[in-house]
Amino acid sequence: xxxxxxxxxLTAFSLGFFLFIYAPLLVIIGYSFNSNPVNMMIWEHxxxxxxxxxxxxxERVSDNNNRAAYIESTDQMFKALRISLxxxxxxxxxxxxxxxxxxxxxxxxxxAAKGFYNGFLMLPMMMPDIVLGIGLLIFFVxxxxxxxxxxxxxxxxxxxxSYVFIIVQARIAGxxxxxEEASADLGASEWLTLRKxxxxxxxxxxxxxxxxxxxxxxxDLVITYFVAGTDSTTLPVFIFGMVRRGVKPEINAIATxxxxxxxxxxxxxxxxxxxxxx
Amino acid sequence: xxxxxxxxxxxxxxxxxxxxxxxxxGVDLDVAANEFVTLLGPSGCGKxxxxxxxxxxxTLDAGTIRLDGADLSALPPFRRPVNTVFQSYALFGxxxxxxxxxxxxxxxxxxxxxxxxxxGEALEKVGLTGMGARKPSQLSGGQRQxxxxxxxxxxxxxxxxxxxxxxxxxxxxRQQMQIELKTLQHTLGIAFVFVTHDQEEALTxxxxxxxMRAGQIEQIGTPRTIYRQPKNRFVAEFIGETNLFSLTxxxxxxxxxxxxxxxxxxxxLPAGGAKVGDKALAVLRPSDFTLSDQGIAATVTKAVYLxxxxxxxxxxxxxxxxxxxxxxxxxxxxxxxxxxHLAYDPAAAHVLxxx
Numbered sequence: 001x002x003x004x005x006x007x008x009x010l011t012a013f014s015l016g017f018f019l020f021i022y023a024p025l026l027v028i029i030g031y032s033f034n035s036n037p038v039n040m041m042i043w044e045h046x047x048x049x050x051x052x053x054x055x056x057x058x059e060r061v062s063d064n065n066n067r068a069a070y071i072e073s074t075d076q077m078f079k080a081l082r083i084s085l086x087x088x089x090x091x092x093x094x095x096x097x098x099x100x101x102x103x104x105x106x107x108x109x110x111x112a113a114k115g116f117y118n119g120f121l122m123l124p125m126m127m128p129d130i131v132l133g134i135g136l137l138i139f140f141v142x143x144x145x146x147x148x149x150x151x152x153x154x155x156x157x158x159x160x161x162s163y164v165f166i167i168v169q170a171r172i173a174g175x176x177x178x179x180e181e182a183s184a185d186l187g188a189s190e191w192l193t194l195r196k197x198x199x200x201x202x203x204x205x206x207x208x209x210x211x212x213x214x215x216x217x218x219x220d221l222v223i224t225y226f227v228a229g230t231d232s233t234t235l236p237v238f239i240f241g242m243v244r245r246g247v248k249p250e251i252n253a254i255a256t257x258x259x260x261x262x263x264x265x266x267x268x269x270x271x272x273x274x275x276x277x278x
Numbered sequence: 279x280x281x282x283x284x285x286x287x288x289x290x291x292x293x294x295x296x297x298x299x300x301x302x303x304g305v306d307l308d309v310a311a312n313e314f315v316t317l318l319g320p321s322g323c324g325k326x327x328x329x330x331x332x333x334x335x336x337t338l339d340a341g342t343i344r345l346d347g348a349d350l351s352a353l354p355p356f357r358r359p360v361n362t363v364f365q366s367y368a369l370f371g372x373x374x375x376x377x378x379x380x381x382x383x384x385x386x387x388x389x390x391x392x393x394x395x396x397x398g399e400a401l402e403k404v405g406l407t408g409m410g411a412r413k414p415s416q417l418s419g420g421q422r423q424x425x426x427x428x429x430x431x432x433x434x435x436x437x438x439x440x441x442x443x444x445x446x447x448x449x450x451x452r453q454q455m456q457i458e459l460k461t462l463q464h465t466l467g468i469a470f471v472f473v474t475h476d477q478e479e480a481l482t483x484x485x486x487x488x489x490m491r492a493g494q495i496e497q498i499g500t501p502r503t504i505y506r507q508p509k510n511r512f513v514a515e516f517i518g519e520t521n522l523f524s525l526t527x528x529x530x531x532x533x534x535x536x537x538x539x540x541x542x543x544x545x546x547l548p549a550g551g552a553k554v555g556d557k558a559l560a561v562l563r564p565s566d567f568t569l570s571d572q573g574i575a576a577t578v579t580k581a582v583y584l585x586x587x588x589x590x591x592x593x594x595x596x597x598x599x600x601x602x603x604x605x606x607x608x609x610x611x612x613x614x615x616x617x618x619h620l621a622y623d624p625a626a627a628h629v630l631x632x633x
Contacts, residue, residue, distance in 0.1 A: 178368035181335055184355040185362045186382040187433065196385070200372040 025259060032252035040249050050253035077254070080238035087149065087224075087234060088217040091156040096210040098157070099164025104198065107172045108180075122166070124159040132159060133226035140227060147229035155227040156217045163216065164209035171205025204272075211269045215262065280308035281469055282332070282437060287341035289327055289493075301327040302338070303493035309437065309471060314463050316472045316480040319490035320516070325473045328490075329439050332471065334358050345436060361435040363443045367426040369414040375401075375425050376410030382433035400428040403462065420451045427459075431466060438463075440472045444479065456482045477517045481505065489513050505563075507628055514561045514630065521601050523560045527552050534624055541598035543574065546624040559630040562622060564589065564604040569612065570621035576601060578616050583607065592618060 031040045035047035051057075056074040106117060124132065136155045137147075145151060179201060183193040199206070221236040228237060235258075242251060289302040301324045309315050317325035330336040332343060334355035343350045350358055361382070370378050377384070380397040388396075401407050404424040414422055423443060430438055440459075444452045460483045463470045474480055480487045481501045489496045489504060489512075497509040508514035514522060523545060525537035535549040537558060547560050576592035579600060583589075588611050590603045595617075603620060605611060612618050 176366050176368055178364045178366050179370065181355070182362070182364055182368035182370075182429075183381070183385075184335075185333055185360075186385065186429065187356050188381075188385040189356055192385050196381075197370055201370075203372075 028252050028255045029259065031249070032256040034249065034252075037249060040247075040252065050249045051257075054250055054253050054257075076233075077235075077238060080233050080235045083149065083232055084218055084235040087152050087156065088214050090153045091160055091217040092210050092214040094153070095157045095160040095164050095213050096206060099161045099209060099213075100168050100202070100206050102161070103165050103168035103172055104194075104202075107169060121162050123162075125162040125166070127159070129220075129222035133223040136223065137226040147227055147232075149229070149232045151227045151229065152224055152232060152234065155223050156220060159223075160213040160217060163212055164206075167209035167212065168202060168205045171202050175201055207272055208269065211265060215265065281311040281313075281346065282307075282309040282471075283342075283344040283347075284308070284328075284332075285342050285344075287328065287331060287343065288339050289324075289331065289336060290339055300324075300493045302331070302341075305341070305490075305493070305495055307488060307495065307498070309469050311469055312463075312467050314460065314470045314472065314483055314485045316474060316484040316487045317490060318474055318477060318480040318487050318516075319496075320475060322492075323490040324493040325475075325488075325490050326441060327493075329362075329441055329471060329473050332358075332437070333360055333362050333439050359435055360437045360439055361430040361433055362439040362441060363423075363426050363430045365442045365445060367414075367422045367443075369422055369425055369429075371414055373413075374410060375406070375412050375414065375417070378414065378425055379410070379428045379432055381429060386433070396432055397428075400432040403431070403465075404428045405458075419446055420455070423447065423455065427462070431462075431468075435468065437469045437471060438466075440470060442473055442475070444474075445476070452479070453482075459483060481517070489516065491516075508561060508630065510630055511559060514628075519564050519602055521562045521564065521599075523562070525558045525560055527554055527556045527558060530554060539598050541594070542596045543594050543598050545627065547627045547629055548625060550629060552629070561628045561630060562601075562626065564602045566622050566626040567601065567603040567620045568622070569603070569605050570619050573619040573621035574601070575617060575619055578612050578614050578618060581612070581614055590618075592620065 032050060033046050033048070034040050034043055035049060036042050036044035054074060054077065056078075102117075102121065106114060106121075133155070136151070136158070140147060140151050179197055180193050183197040184190075188196060219236060220234075221240055224234050224237055225240070228234065233241070239251065239254060242248065284305060284307040287302045287305040287307075288300065291299050291301055293299050303324075305324070305328060307315075307328075317328060319325050327336055331338055332350075334350070334353060338351065345359065370381070373381070376394070376397050379400050380393045383393045383396055397410060398407070401410060404427050406421060406424050406428065409417070409421065409425075414425065417425065423446075426443065444455050444459075447455060456479060459470070459472075472480075472483065481504075484501055486498060487501055487504045488498050491512055497504060497513045499507070504513065504517055508517060511522065514520050523537075523539055523543070525539055525545060525547070527535045527537045529536040530549050530552065533549050535547045535552050535558070536544065537547055537560070538544050545560060547558065552558060575595040577595070578590050579593050580591040581588055584604075584607075586607060588605045588607045590605055590612065591600045592603055593600050601620060
């Protein structure tokens with residue numbers, strides 16, 4: 001028996017909850033189409049100018065109107081995006097391989113101090129970003145390493161490996177150990193078992209870990225801020241630089257495009273997962 | 279020479295408390311080619327450890343396992359000519375049924391044509407023709423069981439090891455699979471080593487049953503021997519329903535021993551080599567008793583309806599434990615509270631070697 005009042009309260013609560021979570025995003029998306037260049041809180045009319053300007057498809061509105069230039073050149077933004085994608089791509093590849101290998105090793109082989117390694121791998125995840133960032137910076141300076149793309153990639157790998165490790169480990173924990181035994185029983189060497197049974201079975205976990213690593217790496221500001229060289233500004237650092245001089249309409253457009261990209265990546269991940277798990 | 283020879287197999291585990299527990303404690307066992315051997319015992323008796331020692335997933339601390347005279351101990355599981363049907367089936371969820379079944383040939387590097395022909399034959403043997411394109415998740419429990427079976431026999435192992443493969447199936451399907459497994463074993467002509475804790479399953483399928491307890495073998499014999507002539511109290515009680523009588527022999531007369539329990543219940547047994555005054559432990563199965571006009575007087579305390587049979591608990595008039603009796607169900611079947619007389623053939627009574 002449903003209690004109508006309770007049911008209505010639950011519905012209201014659920015709606016309120018989702019509104020609370022998504023309202024900020026909706027506001028940004030809305031403002032990104034507002035043509036008012038001065039005060040984006042006041043709706044003028046619908047425009048795609050901010051997007052055109054960002055993508056270099058039109059002369060920038062702000063230049064036209066002879067107002068203050070709001071945004072560094074489109075070229076700079078695309079360069080930052082390219083750097084972010086490079087960093088995220090490399091980081092994802094490296095941390096996925098190391099994280100997966102570590103998870104398999106820790107769950108399938110016996111060796112000393114296993115618990116110690118397990119705990120140790122969690123630590124970078126729980127460490128405050130700012131501490132990790134400062135630590136990395138001091139470390140790179142101490143060993144005399146030039147801050148560059150490479151230092152960002154190393155910095156990201158230090159904590160993203162833990163994320164991949166934890167996700168893949170959870171997947172292994174739910175796996176029937178008899179699967180690998182069955183493979184060995186049917187004549188497959190350890191290598192063949194890894195390739196034909198273990199990795200395909202872990203694929204959803206590995207993929208999930210990789211996507212998470214990619215998204216976090218794309219998004220990271222704090223650690224990147226500390227270890228980025230002058231010539232390696234990532235997209236978050238670039239946006240942060242813009243925002244420091246005031247939130248401009250173009251920012252809303254960038255944010256909206258990033259939201260769309262994230263949704264596409266998440267949807268892709270979910271789709272791949274649903275295909276892989278049987 | 280037996281196909282499989284296990285000698286003095288010993289395997290210890292360290293318990294969480296730090297003690298040592300012998301899962302296998304000096305096990306000797308021979309398995310002949312084309313024989314269906316069942317390892318039977320309660321959980322923790324070492325039967326699964328023994329099976330896993332044959333497949334190579336456990337390493338013996340001492341003792342040897344020889345197959346066709348060759349020592350297996352140096353071989354890793356993937357080089358041993360034995361295959362296993364796992365309790366959980368362990369089907370590869372990311373592969374089709376056909377690829378699951380053909381896995382042994384795939385890793386051996388056989389070409390696609392030979393593989394698909396062999397897969398077709400294996401699926402036919404287990405009655406799953408035409409199911410090759412499905413995924414394991416699309417099959418019922420019984421069908422998965424058959425896929426696991428087909429996958430394990432496709433490589434023509436010298437021995438097929440089965441680790442409680444029927445435990446997840448419902449009763450009807452289990453009984454059907456018991457018969458099919460026995461038939462399959464017969465047609466394939468390979469030895470089966472089957473692990474179970476279900477005595478009924480063991481009795482139905484086996485050529486020989488190996489009863490295990492605490493890492494040791496209690497008795498090896500045909501199902502009939504194990505049931506009719508259990509060696510000791512454990513085997514007698516583990517296999518089937520049992521009435522056990524603790525007796526002292528009063529008198530011996532023409533090959534029959536007259537004996538009585540502490541309560542004064544009198545029984546006649548085959549005398550064997552017993553002497554007057556000896557203690558004896560006798561086994562009489564519920565089906566050994568018949569309801570008669572004379573015999574042991576007892577009162578029915580419980581009657582369990584089993585369909586064609588009735589399962590009665592009868593309290594002897596002189597006292598002592600209740601006697602369990604199976605009787606044919608009919609309109610004249612005794613009710614609870616009725617006084618019955620239990621007759622038996624003294625030759626059916628089995629006297630245990632070790633009391």
